[in-house]
Amino acid sequence: MRSxxxxxxxxxxxxxxxxxxxxxxxxxxxIFVYAFTTEDRSFQWPPPGYTLKWFAVTWNRPDVWEALxxxxxxxxxxxxxxxxxxxxxxxxxxxxxxxxxxxxxxxVILPIALPGIIxxxxxxxxxxxxxIPFSFWTIILGHATFCVVVVYNNAVARFRRTSxxxxxxxMDLGADGFxxxxxVVLPNIGxxxxxxxxxxxxxxxxxxxxxxxxxGQQATLPxxxxxxxxxxxxxxxxxxxxxxxxxxTFLPILAAYYLTRDGDQIAGSGK
Amino acid sequence: MSAGAHxxxxxxxxxxxxxxxxxxxxxxxxxxxxxxxxLLWLGIIYLGSLFALLAQSFFSIDEFxxxxxxxxxxxxxxxxxxxxxxxxxxxTVSMAAAVTLASAVIAFPIAYYAARYARGKWKALFYLxxxxxxxxxxxxxxxxxxxxxxxxxxxxxxxxKLHLTPVLEAWLALPVIGGNSLSVSYTGTFIVxxxxxxxxxxxxxxxxxxxxxxxxxEASSDLGGSPAxxxxxVLLPLALPGIIxxxxxxFSLTLGDYIIPQIIGSSRxxxxxxxxxxxxxxxNIPLAAAFTVVPIVIMGFYLWMAKRQGAxxxx
Numbered sequence: 001m002r003s004x005x006x007x008x009x010x011x012x013x014x015x016x017x018x019x020x021x022x023x024x025x026x027x028x029x030x031i032f033v034y035a036f037t038t039e040d041r042s043f044q045w046p047p048p049g050y051t052l053k054w055f056a057v058t059w060n061r062p063d064v065w066e067a068l069x070x071x072x073x074x075x076x077x078x079x080x081x082x083x084x085x086x087x088x089x090x091x092x093x094x095x096x097x098x099x100x101x102x103x104x105x106x107x108v109i110l111p112i113a114l115p116g117i118i119x120x121x122x123x124x125x126x127x128x129x130x131x132i133p134f135s136f137w138t139i140i141l142g143h144a145t146f147c148v149v150v151v152y153n154n155a156v157a158r159f160r161r162t163s164x165x166x167x168x169x170x171m172d173l174g175a176d177g178f179x180x181x182x183x184v185v186l187p188n189i190g191x192x193x194x195x196x197x198x199x200x201x202x203x204x205x206x207x208x209x210x211x212x213x214x215x216g217q218q219a220t221l222p223x224x225x226x227x228x229x230x231x232x233x234x235x236x237x238x239x240x241x242x243x244x245x246x247x248x249t250f251l252p253i254l255a256a257y258y259l260t261r262d263g264d265q266i267a268g269s270g271k
Numbered sequence: 272m273s274a275g276a277h278x279x280x281x282x283x284x285x286x287x288x289x290x291x292x293x294x295x296x297x298x299x300x301x302x303x304x305x306x307x308x309x310l311l312w313l314g315i316i317y318l319g320s321l322f323a324l325l326a327q328s329f330f331s332i333d334e335f336x337x338x339x340x341x342x343x344x345x346x347x348x349x350x351x352x353x354x355x356x357x358x359x360x361x362x363t364v365s366m367a368a369a370v371t372l373a374s375a376v377i378a379f380p381i382a383y384y385a386a387r388y389a390r391g392k393w394k395a396l397f398y399l400x401x402x403x404x405x406x407x408x409x410x411x412x413x414x415x416x417x418x419x420x421x422x423x424x425x426x427x428x429x430x431x432k433l434h435l436t437p438v439l440e441a442w443l444a445l446p447v448i449g450g451n452s453l454s455v456s457y458t459g460t461f462i463v464x465x466x467x468x469x470x471x472x473x474x475x476x477x478x479x480x481x482x483x484x485x486x487x488x489e490a491s492s493d494l495g496g497s498p499a500x501x502x503x504x505v506l507l508p509l510a511l512p513g514i515i516x517x518x519x520x521x522f523s524l525t526l527g528d529y530i531i532p533q534i535i536g537s538s539r540x541x542x543x544x545x546x547x548x549x550x551x552x553x554x555n556i557p558l559a560a561a562f563t564v565v566p567i568v569i570m571g572f573y574l575w576m577a578k579r580q581g582a583x584x585x586x
Contacts, residue, residue: 016380027415043421085309092305115527126320176291
């Protein structure tokens, strides 16, 4: 039973929570305003005027398109690699108990638990030692490594809620292992994999610290932005790119949230 | 599975059928096949490079030729203890501690409101309110603060509108934390660190607070505890594992970051920047490697402490 006094939040708590949320969101919204500013030399506030000109300018910039294209290709391939490796690992860890199971979880989480600079410099010096030239594929080696954990986490959580008896039932009814995977396992873990894949894509699309170490001359979109941040040349174009990046990353995050939200209603969860 | 099952069912025909049968009868083989690709990838690419890096920290650099001397030595670690390098380590660790403390203070009301009072739609809103900033682009967030903290930016404007410009100037005139403008001061670096890592603190704190039964808080106030006493002796100890779990992220991420202090901050180096500088233009991989050992050791110690406090159950 709950008394009235306790079901209402104290005013101070409400204000503190609201201020905290504003602190988290206002800075991002500010970028949207700056994308329309007519000022192109400084970060002047309030903007002297508003214009749509910079969208056209950005649209016609080949370097932005190249960076965007590279980022999308890297993120897509890293996501596929992470999906395969993460699902295999999650299936093995959640299906069976074996020696060293905890160690495997730790190994998967390590690339994201240790600061990115350590992963980055470790990979770079290893590439140097092994005489591997920096290329598109060295970026992917780095990205896929830390994307595995996102897929793994999502898949493990779903496997735990999926009953093993479903698989046994499928086998008893005469399906072989591949049919069972295709018609029983995959539909059950599908949304979790989709969500994990989207988050992995968002993670790779945004990664900059490891990428600065594993990319040679190519610039992914974050590397392009980093260069603009360190040596601003085209502030208005950067503003527009930043706004587009915010919008593009919000979609997969929202989608991933809605996909995993109803995860409790999985077939066989009420065993 | 067992020999009995085999006796009842005939084996499947075809390549896939046979393969499927073999895998089903040998769970260990299946496990081995499932684990091999991810373990090979993580083991060779990740652990391999990590150990190669750590090994290099035991080499040293020849001062005259600038080449790496491949002999086992602790010389590079001794170099780490030079005053200028110790300064860098101390600066980074104090920044990480300050950022962690501030994030915990700001995150607590949000997490507490979300865990205890928010229901239905509001709950989802609070969850997304922490998730969206967590996943949105790191560089865009840093960029946003470059806009805000710039001398001609919105913060200076707000201070001017509120007739508080002298306050801002007095703050910037302070030694150590002040500077020419907010975007080149430690204060700026601190604000951006707190902003960028705050969501990592909110989510675990909220998870821990969700598990605090309301009856305990009621019992405390029934027994005469004031709200402050209830908070100090009941709520905080129960929330602590979650806060520590969050602090693992804020602490570790601040220790290793080199982009935020480079873009917003004074010219004095943090560990991450030192690593970057030593491996890049200086080509002193051994010293860079030794520098990376510092956050690894600190985090190892931190994780060990956190584990003793039961923080891992709150993740």
